[in-house]
Amino acid sequence: MNEQNNDLFKKLGVDIGDGKINIDFKNPRDYTTDKHNRVDAAMIGGGAGMLMSPQPLMDTLKDIKSKSPNAHIVFMTPVAKRFTQNDAKRLANKEYIVLISGRYEGIDERVIELEVDEVFSIGDFILTGGELASMVVCDAISRNVSGVLGNNASLEVESFEDSLLEAPSFTKPNIYENKAIISEYLKGNHSKITDLKRGLALCKTKFFRPDLYKKV
Ligand code: ADE
Numbered sequence: 096m097n098e099q100n101n102d103l104f105k106k107l108g109v110d111i112g113d114g115k116i117n118i119d120f121k122n123p124r125d126y127t128t129d130k131h132n133r134v135d136a137a138m139i140g141g142g143a144g145m146l147m148s149p150q151p152l153m154d155t156l157k158d159i160k161s162k163s164p165n166a167h168i169v170f171m172t173p174v175a176k177r178f179t180q181n182d183a184k185r186l187a188n189k190e191y192i193v194l195i196s197g198r199y200e201g202i203d204e205r206v207i208e209l210e211v212d213e214v215f216s217i218g219d220f221i222l223t224g225g226e227l228a229s230m231v232v233c234d235a236i237s238r239n240v241s242g243v244l245g246n247n248a249s250l251e252v253e254s255f256e257d258s259l260l261e262a263p264s265f266t267k268p269n270i271y272e273n274k275a276i277i278s279e280y281l282k283g284n285h286s287k288i289t290d291l292k293r294g295l296a297l298c299k300t301k302f303f304r305p306d307l308y309k310k311v
Pocket residue numbers: 171172173197215216217218219220221222223224225228
């Protein structure tokens with residue numbers, strides 16, 4: 096991590112200094128053997144736009160793997176299964192993850208075949224590049240790494256645990272703009288509150304995510 100990146104991260108408020116998570120960046124352009132420093136080329140067989148060429152990307156990955164042979168290589172692309180909370184939890188146990196962010200129209204398929212362990216989409220829409228997708232995945236994984244969240248209990252009652260969306264939550268004041276919080280929440284009967292929250296979670300899931308509700 097160079098000084099400039101470190102400063103940038105400090106400015107963005109990302110704590111990378113305590114050793115729980117380390118983030119580094121590699122630029123495939125630093126690895127290109129092209130005399131014009133190119134990392135892209137026209138698609139063969141037709142198609143609009145450019146693709147990331149195999150050589151700079153493969154050499155970047157080979158360099159990473161020579162130092163960290165267990166690196167788990169992930170490519171962010173809309174042409175993949177959707178990234179889920181289960182993936183975030185699973186990947187939080189990996190020691191080293193490489194998130195490849197594609198640019199242009201994507202990357203040469205042979206890189207995926209040769210080096211990529213998993214591919215993920217973050218949704219059915221097209222981003223200009225994979226960077227934002229990588230950042231989303233990085234954040235979702237990081238908060239499942241032990242010690243990153245102040246309170247590990249907050250991981251247990253979150254949306255997508257048991258395929259359910261989380262029940263509505265409230266804080267002070269008890270009445271705000273004439274709206275009261277659900278009165279049962281105030282009565283202190285925890286088993287009753289747990290039952291009620293499960294019922295509300297089921298309602299929310301059925302309404303917003305019928306696809307998830309079918310799994311419950
Ligand atoms: N790159 C471009 N669009 C993407 C998406 N929806 N998910 C992951 N990577 C992407």
